[in-house]
Each structure stands twice: as C-alpha cells, then as structure tokens.
Amino acid sequence: MASLKDLRLRIRSVKSTQKITAAMKMVAASRLRRAQEQAEAARPYAQRMERMLGSLAGKMAGRAGAPALIAGTGKDDVHLLIVTTSDRGLAGGFNASILRETRRRIRDLQAQGKTVKLLTIGRKGRDSLKRDYGKLIVDSLTEVGRRQLGFADARAIAEKVLAMFEDGQFDVATIIFNRFKSAMTQIVTPQQLIPFAPPKSAEDGDKGGAVYEFEPEEEAILGELLPRNLAVQVYAALLESAASEQGARMTAMDSATRNAGEMINRLTITYNRTRQAVITKELIEIVSGAEAL
Amino acid sequence: MAERLLFELVSPERLLLSEEVDMVVVPGAEGNFGVLKGHSLLISTLRPGVIDVYEGQVVTDRIFVAGGFAEVTPEGCTVLADEAVAVSDLDAGAVEAELREIEGAAANLRESVARLSGPERDAAQRELVQAERRQAAVVAKLAAARERSAAAH
Numbered sequence: 001m002a003s004l005k006d007l008r009l010r011i012r013s014v015k016s017t018q019k020i021t022a023a024m025k026m027v028a029a030s031r032l033r034r035a036q037e038q039a040e041a042a043r044p045y046a047q048r049m050e051r052m053l054g055s056l057a058g059k060m061a062g063r064a065g066a067p068a069l070i071a072g073t074g075k076d077d078v079h080l081l082i083v084t085t086s087d088r089g090l091a092g093g094f095n096a097s098i099l100r101e102t103r104r105r106i107r108d109l110q111a112q113g114k115t116v117k118l119l120t121i122g123r124k125g126r127d128s129l130k131r132d133y134g135k136l137i138v139d140s141l142t143e144v145g146r147r148q149l150g151f152a153d154a155r156a157i158a159e160k161v162l163a164m165f166e167d168g169q170f171d172v173a174t175i176i177f178n179r180f181k182s183a184m185t186q187i188v189t190p191q192q193l194i195p196f197a198p199p200k201s202a203e204d205g206d207k208g209g210a211v212y213e214f215e216p217e218e219e220a221i222l223g224e225l226l227p228r229n230l231a232v233q234v235y236a237a238l239l240e241s242a243a244s245e246q247g248a249r250m251t252a253m254d255s256a257t258r259n260a261g262e263m264i265n266r267l268t269i270t271y272n273r274t275r276q277a278v279i280t281k282e283l284i285e286i287v288s289g290a291e292a293l
Numbered sequence: 294m295a296e297r298l299l300f301e302l303v304s305p306e307r308l309l310l311s312e313e314v315d316m317v318v319v320p321g322a323e324g325n326f327g328v329l330k331g332h333s334l335l336i337s338t339l340r341p342g343v344i345d346v347y348e349g350q351v352v353t354d355r356i357f358v359a360g361g362f363a364e365v366t367p368e369g370c371t372v373l374a375d376e377a378v379a380v381s382d383l384d385a386g387a388v389e390a391e392l393r394e395i396e397g398a399a400a401n402l403r404e405s406v407a408r409l410s411g412p413e414r415d416a417a418q419r420e421l422v423q424a425e426r427r428q429a430a431v432v433a434k435l436a437a438a439r440e441r442s443a444a445a446h
Contacts, residue, residue, distance in 0.1 A: 041307035
C-alpha cells in the first residue's frame with residue numbers, strides 16, 4: 001500500500017494538473033467566442049459572392065469555353081487534398097478525426113489508381129501524415145493565423161493552390177476541415193474547391209428570369225471572381241476549423257478537469273483511510289504494550 | 294427624393310457598411326457609374342478608386358476601394374471590396390511610403406524575371422503581375438489621399 005507521503009504528493013500533482021486544464025478550458029472558451037464572431041462577420045461576403053457566382057454560372061451554363069476553375073481539366077487523375085489541422089494538440093478528437101478521414105480518402109483514391117497529393121495546414125497534420133505519406137506532401141504550412149486569422153492568410157493559400165493548378169500539378173482539389181456545429185460536435189467536411197461546383201439554387205433562384213448585365217463581359221468577371229471565390233472558400237474553411245479547434249479543446253479540457261476532480265476525491269478517501277489505519281495501528285501497539293507490562 | 298437605395302459595403306472579413314442612401318457613384322472597371330433606386334440588374338468589377346456616397350446633392354462619404362465587385366439590383370447596391378478605407382482616414386505620407394515599398398519590390402521582381410529562367414521565372418512573373426496590380430491600387434490610393442489634402446487646404 002502506498003505510503004501517506006506518496007499519496008500526498010500524488011494529490012498535489014493531480015491538483016496542479018487540474019488547475020492547468022481548467023485554465024486551458026477558460027482560454028479555449030474565450031478564443032472560441034472570438035472565432036465564432038469572426039466566422040459570423042465573414043458570412044455576408046461569402047453569401048453575396050455566392051449569389052453573384054450563382055447568377056453568373058447560370059448564364060455561363062451550357063456554354064463552351066467555361067474557365068478551367070469551373071469546368072475542370074477534363075481529367076481526375078491527380079487529387080490534391082488540403083488537410084486543415086491545428087498546430088497544437090490537447091484538443092480531443094479534433095485532429096484525429098480529420099486525419100482518419102484523410103487516410104480513408106487517400107486509400108480510396110489510391111485504390112482507384114489516382115495520384116494523391118497533400119497540402120497540410122497545421123503542424124499536427126504534417127507530423128502525423130509525414131510518417132505514412134511523406135512522399136505525397138507537396139507543401140505544408142504551420143502557424144497559419146497564429147495571432148489572428150486574416151483574409152490575407154487564406155489568400156496566400158489560395159494563390160499557392162492556384163499556381164499549382166495553373167502548372168497542371170493536379171486536377172481536383174478538395175479541402176478537408178472540421179465544420180463547427182457546437183462546442184461538443186464538429187463535423188469532418190470534405191469540400192471540393194476545384195473544379196468549383198456552383199450553387200444549385202442559382203438556376204431556379206429567387207430572381208427568377210431576371211437577367212444581369214455584366215461589365216465587362218461574363219468571362220472577364222468570372223475570371224476575376226473565381227480565384228477570389230477560392231480564397232473566400234479557404235477562408236471560410238479556416239474559420240470553421242479555428243472555431244472547431246477551440247470548441248474541441250474546450251470540451252476536452254472540461255472533461256479532463258472533471259476527471260481530475262474525481263481522481264482527487266478518490267485519492268483523498270484513500271489518504272484518509274490510510275491515515276486512520278496508521279493511527280489505529282499505533283493505538284493498538286500502545287495499548288498492547290501497556291497490557292504486556 | 295423619397296426613393297432611397299440600400300448601399301452595402303462588405304470586405305471578406307466583415308460587413309463594413311449597410312445604410313440607406315440617395316445615390317452612390319462606384320468606380321467600375323469600364324468607368325464610374327452612379328446608382329440610384331431602380332437601377333437595372335448589373336454586375337461589374339471595380340478598379341481601384343473612390344466610392345462617393347450621396348445624400349441629396351451632397352457627398353457624405355468617400356471610401357477608397359482597392360478593387361472588387363459590385364452587384365446592383367433595383368433595391369440596392371452591394372460592393373464586395375478587397376480593401377476599403379474611408380478617404381478621410383488616408384494619410385498621404387503613409388501611402389507614399391507604401392508606394393515606394395511596392396515599387397522597390399516590383400523592381401526586384403522585374404530584375405529576377407530578366408535573370409531567371411524556367412519555372413522559377415514563371416513564378417517570379419506571376420508575382421510581378423500581382424505586385425503591379427497592387428502598385429496600381431496604391432497609386433490610385435495616393436491620388437485619392439492627395440486630392441483630399443488639396444481639398445482641405
């Protein structure tokens with residue numbers, strides 16, 4: 001049986017762990033609030049962008065010579081997977097679930113004879129995928145939006161992806177990220193970026209038969225809009241991922257704090273019992289010693 | 294003028310402005326255009342320039358945009374801006390410094406395009422095109438800033 005001193009030390013160490021996890025939970029909660037506000041603020045732009053694209057794509061539909069970002073390259077041999085993970089751990093199943101989905105996709109695509117390339121965002125994704133699929137990683141970014149995630153971060157990633165696409169390095173690009181549902185639940189979401197699937201609602205949209213004028217002509221606007229839309233999509237995914245990360249960490253740290261509390265209670269009971277046993281034993285020794293005289 | 298239109302200015306990061314105005318003049322890619330209530334449906338790209346917001350006959354707000362898109366409907370006008378700054382917040386000195394910096398960067402890139410070859414050259418070329426676009430935006434910004442300080446004097 002553990003000695004009293006061992007138990008005391010053990011309790012003290014669990015208590016300090018509990019303090020750390022409680023503090024991390026608070027930090028994650030406040031970061032989560034910020035991330036949610038940011039995601040909320042970015043929504044109007046994305047919605048309007050989508051509406052414009054919808055009416056444009058509706059007009060372009062069925063016409064030859066649509067830009068490659070919508071029409072694709074005509075092949076789907078090389079797939080680029082953009083994997084968004086976090087830089088830091090201790091976020092429950094956040095990274096594990098993304099990586100599980102990624103591995104599954106890689107296996108599926110490879111089984112179909114496709115080539116897979118990976119672009120990892122976040123240190124955790126890079127470190128984990130490097131082991132099995134090191135050769136597939138074409139680029140990895142860390143510390144994205146370390147301080148504050150900005151649109152510039154997303155644009156930099158989008159430009160990188162676009163440059164690769166123009167070089168013909170891949171045919172299909174998909175971003176895999178955690179969509180934020182609540183602090184408890186995050187949903188792993190794969191979203192195809194290139195070729196871009198225009199929103200369906202546009203064709204039978206609320207504007208009905210209304211026809212926009214375009215200035216300059218459709219092709220030129222689409223040519224500007226599509227790369228920008230890519231950055232917007234990446235930005236939205238990064239924001240969702242950031243909110244999910246904080247949500248997952250908050251939940252994980254909450255249960256860690258609770259578990260530590262239970263452990264402290266158990267250890268305290270053992271400690272008290274042991275202490276009582278020691279006292280009883282000493283009393284018995286004294287009493288039997290006195291009787292022997 | 295009871296007929297007012299809803300003017301919205303949105304950056305990728307947030308909704309900057311959403312208000313009822315009488316008229317806006319937007320720097321379209323093929324020339325400035327004014328938007329009143331009941332304008333026909335239009336989508337246009339923007340060149341770097343200044344958006345004028347009118348209340349009656351008076352300009353109440355001048356906002357510099359570095360580029361973006363405008364969507365016009367009979368009810369309103371939505372501008373998706375890359376970068377938007379109120380002209381009154383522009384500082385000619387700071388913008389000049391920004392311009393010098395970007396000119397330096399563009400010159401460097403031009404030099405690397407001339408020197409390199411193969412894929413490296415293509416990458417530099419791409420960066421150069423972007424730098425030149427940024428430069429054009431900053432030139433327009435500087436013009437807006439200068440115009441303001443001239444008007445103030």
